[in-house]
Amino acid sequence: MKACLLAFGFLLCHLLASAQPAIPYGHNPAAGHYQLVRGVKLYYETYGQGLPLLLIHGNGDNISAFAKNIPYLAQRYRVIAVDSRAHGKSVDAGDSLSFEMMADDFAGLLTSLRLDSAYVVGWSDGGINALVLAMRHPKKVKRLVATGANLWPDSTALMPSLWRQQQRGYQENKNVKFTDPKRKNDWKVFCLDVFQPNIPLAALKGVRVPALIVAGDRDVIVPEHTVAIYRHLPRAWLWIIPNSGHATLQEHADDFNRKVDEFFRAKTVLPPAR
Template identity: 70%
Template sequence: MKRHLLFFSLLLLCQWAVAQTVPYGNNPAAGKYATVRGVKLYYEAYGTGPPLLLLHGNGGSSKDFQKTIPYFAKRYHVLALDSRAHGKSVDRADSLSFEMMADDCAALLTQLRLDSAYVLGWSDGGITALLLALRHPEKVKKLAATGANLWPDSTALMPELWQQMKRGYQEGKSQTFTDPARKNDWKVFLLDWNQPHVPLSALGRIKAPAFIIAGDRDVIRPEHTVAIYQNLPRAWLWIVPNSGHATLREHAAAFNSKVDEFFRARSILAPAR
């Protein structure tokens, strides 16, 4: 019995060590580029099974899914994407919108000859996931969105974040950015300052089952998260206790398990009206 326990302990230790050494977000063994819609998109592919598209937040990259990829790669073909203007993706355009990024996702799936995928989005990635389901319903099997908002103001965002964004806008709006990197950072900032603009009524057109998630101390107002859930035809809601915006990091084990449960559920009951 002791030998078996020692063996499994060593096995778990080895798996943990491997997970720690994988350079997610900058992994030559898994990284690929796809040119879609005039943009060179970087993504990393892991595992086999049904396709699962991972979408990160503002200013982030596929590296943000270090605690997500190892779990889902056991059961899914995980595609961790760097959105346009983020990470290792190359985007020289002046404009940026959530609609662009949603259309990029659909084009990428088409180029990879994938009819549809499960989608998991965090923050801006959650917004993109909702817009992907709206604009390209055939591409989304189910979606999970954590920390997403539908419009950019103090009715959707917590006051602290909104004040921080207002200060950032005031400081940056009069500057002339000659450094391409800073110009790109400003473009990414303006994405959340100016967008999205998705009316609650539009959510009724989403056909894919949705899992709406937020932390109980998220930067998204809880009533806004609940309103998103209430306006979706088929949805689950989870307000994660003792969690901020980074639900998938702060409570990785529970988060991964619940999202996987949602993806694998055979039926999604409509919420009570």
């Protein structure tokens, strides 16, 4: 009888836990805020307590991209997940968009939150933003993790199939006059990756903070390009994740979360600047 009661109790606890509604990351009023930064109302959500950790998503995405990462990271950090300008709830009516603009936004957001600096994790375009933020606002970044980032938009950086797809999409739509605000914004976001970034490898020498450069072994970023980014950063580590595509932080969330946390908390002496 006692064994049956214990088994029932475990089953009941499991059912109650599974009945709890999932947190709607990216659409969570309990954690969501707006901050006017450089003419754009940036939407962000905060979770947990501790040292600040800024999460930056990829092209066409939003905060929900980090749904598998925030619960773990919020146990140790004050997670600040933000919708980049022209993405998610961060509406941007302007015609232009660049990684430099977005990096300045993130620096401005940290300043508005009275934060001198933060750890930074960026995925895809967010990885590019993490690097650009460290280049343009070095004092704002404690350490950074960039997964699936590229420095320029051609077939030497992107897998040829992706590059051809982007070029075809641009050629087919470049003369379309978009009148619907959403489609116009989507086109602006799409063109961001067609023409940008344009960062010379030599510019990475200016990133003095420790950086963990990540990619999947089946990423859409050419492996040699990821290795080149790592080699040109003065204080960097490289992690190529086996059996992974571009979505490293989703496909291998448990390993990714632990590795990121270990990297940020490491007390070991950093290698000398190269």
